[in-house]
Amino acid sequence: MPYIKVSSLEDAKELSKNLREADIKEIKANANSNPYHALYTGVKYSHLPLTIMNDDNKPVMILGVIPQGKKLGMIWLLSSPEIEDISVPFLRNCKGVLDLYHSSYPVLYNYIDARNLLHLKWLRWLGFNFIKVHYNFGYEKRKFIEFVKCVTHH
Numbered sequence: 120m121p122y123i124k125v126s127s128l129e130d131a132k133e134l135s136k137n138l139r140e141a142d143i144k145e146i147k148a149n150a151n152s153n154p155y156h157a158l159y160t161g162v163k164y165s166h167l168p169l170t171i172m173n174d175d176n177k178p179v180m181i182l183g184v185i186p187q188g189k190k191l192g193m194i195w196l197l198s199s200p201e202i203e204d205i206s207v208p209f210l211r212n213c214k215g216v217l218d219l220y221h222s223s224y225p226v227l228y229n230y231i232d233a234r235n236l237l238h239l240k241w242l243r244w245l246g247f248n249f250i251k252v253h254y255n256f257g258y259e260k261r262k263f264i265e266f267v268k269c270v271t272h273h
Contacts, residue, residue, distance in 0.1 A: 121205045123212065126168035126181050131158035134170075134178040137199040145232035146197075151258035154197070161185070161195055166223060169216065171209065173201055180209070184220045184227060192224030196238070210244075217245060221270045228267040230256060242266055 135155035138146075146157045158181055162168045165183025173179045180198035187193050202209060220227060230253065231238055243249075247266040256263035 121174065121179065121208050122172050123169050123216070124172060126162045126165075126170040126178075126183065128159060128162055130170040130178040130181060131155070131162045134158055134181055134197065134199060137201075139198055139200050139202070139237075141232070141235045141237065142197045145235050148232055148259040148261045149230070149257040149263070158197060161197070165195075166192065167219070171198075171202075171205070173205060177201075179205060182216070184224055186224070190224060191226045191228070192220065193229050194220060194227040195229055213241075213245060217268075221268075225271065226267065226269045228265065230263040230265050233262040233264055239264070 132155065135153075135158050138154045143154055146152050146154060150157070161183055162181060164185045166186055168181060168183035170178045171180040178199075179201045180196060182194070182196035184192035184194050217227075231242065233239075233252070245268070247268045249264050249266050251265040253263045253265060255261075
């Protein structure tokens with residue numbers, strides 16, 4: 120059974136060798152960066168970075184929220200192609216993880232490469248709103264879509 124744990128820099132190193140092609144392209148287009156640097160900085164600067172491990176104890180995905188202020192967080196996620204092998208348990212647990220992040224950051228946002236169709240579909244399913252298209256975004260001046268989700272706590 121896949122399981123979730125708090126991420127380590129070792130997880131970042133391991134996953135960086137096996138990212139989805141769409142994620143590699145997005146990292147390059149956004150910041151002219153590489154998988155290891157993106158994962159390392161993501162884990163290092165995130166509030167509670169989480170790694171999803173597979174049955175072989177290998178990281179399949181890392182996600183986190185980088186604080187951008189008291190109530191604002193930049194949510195991110197990078198995964199290997201193996202995410203498709205564990206999609207059902209992954210999707211079943213997504214909303215709980217999102218609620219966990221929302222308890223610290225009522226507003227979560229980021230920008231996604233418009234070519235990353237799987238992640239766009241997933242974000243829509245999670246209830247994120249697509250608020251603005253940026254046509255000359257990042258290092259490669261590509262089409263990126265800004266997304267956000269806000270919660271109000273009563």
